[in-house]
Amino acid sequence: GDIPYTGKLALDAYVQQGPGPRPSVVVIHGGSWTSGSRVAHVGQILELLTDAGHNWFAVDYRLGGLPRYEDSLTDLRQALWFIRCRGRELRVDPDRLVLLGEDSGAHLAALLAAERPAGVIGAVLIGGFYDLGAIPGLEDVNAALLTRASPSAAAIKLPVLVVHGSADAETPLDRAQRYC
DSSP states (O other), X not given: OOEEXXXXXXXXXXXOSSSSOEEEEEEEOOSTTTSOOTTTSOHHHHHHHHHTTXXXXXXXXXXXXXXXXXXXXXXXHHHHHHHHHTHHHHTEEEEEEEEEEXXXXXXXXXXXXXXXXXTEXXXXXXXXXXXXXXXXXXXXXXXXXXXXXXXXXXXXOSOEXXXXXXXXXXXXXXXXXXXX
């Protein structure tokens, strides 16, 4: 845990015992772009991945609200580069990485997946934000920013699994269905 990957940012890693290299999941926490950490918001997800026999990396990134989402994406790109460059040392396959994001982390994972970064073979989006203009509290955000920051399902040319609860209070199910 607490492996620095750039500046003051760190990630945690869990690698299953046994022969490698193995595929891995890069977990991107949520927190409405302003809070959360690699530890606080994704504990149950990490437990589930571990119990299922998967390697994982939980990544911190700069928080600055939606207007600073590009800083978060820069940090996540840096984390992917770090993981891929140290694949052999970490006993992971740098060409078989899956992004898993929840809440605002799903938004970031979708944007990152649309870039088709090297080594990423798919994405899992859990309870994400798909129509940023319809999210309560974002009414004051610049419309051009909302358009630029809106992930497009059509732009993601990788396999994507969208998991969204029907009782989600932040993003209604119909928005996730339209996104798909």
